[in-house]
Amino acid sequence: MKTKTKALLIILLISLVMLSGCGTTYNHLTKSTKEFKVDDKSCQAQAGQTCGNIFGGKATLGKWTCQQKIYQACILGKGWYEPIH
Numbered sequence: 001m002k003t004k005t006k007a008l009l010i011i012l013l014i015s016l017v018m019l020s021g022c023g024t025t026y027n028h029l030t031k032s033t034k035e036f037k038v039d040d041k042s043c044q045a046q047a048g049q050t051c052g053n054i055f056g057g058k059a060t061l062g063k064w065t066c067q068q069k070i071y072q073a074c075i076l077g078k079g080w081y082e083p084i085h
Contacts, residue, residue, distance in 0.1 A: 024082060025082070026075060026080035026081065026082060027080065027081055028078075028079050028080050028081070030079075031079065031080075039075060039080065040075070042074070042078075043070075043074035043075045043078070044071060046070060046071075046074050047066075047067040047068075047070035047071040047074065050067075050070045051065070051066035
């Protein structure tokens with residue numbers, strides 16, 4: 001393998017590892033991962049319906065978009081919480 005190709009591969013792998021930790025994780029006292037997927041889809045749909053006509057859902061409210069705020073309120077309302085790291 002050429003040196004340039006190796007360097008690009010290393011950069012790509014490092015980038016993937018760094019990006020994999022960027023997502024928010026949620027926990028629930030009684031629900032499973034399978035149940036999270038159901039709640040997640042429901043909240044995504046709700047956020048899309050609520051904010052879809054406001055600049056394509058990208059209207060900003062502080063540092064978050066409309067969809068992010070609605071999603072967060074929905075998922076927290078279903079009992080999911082973000083663990084303290």
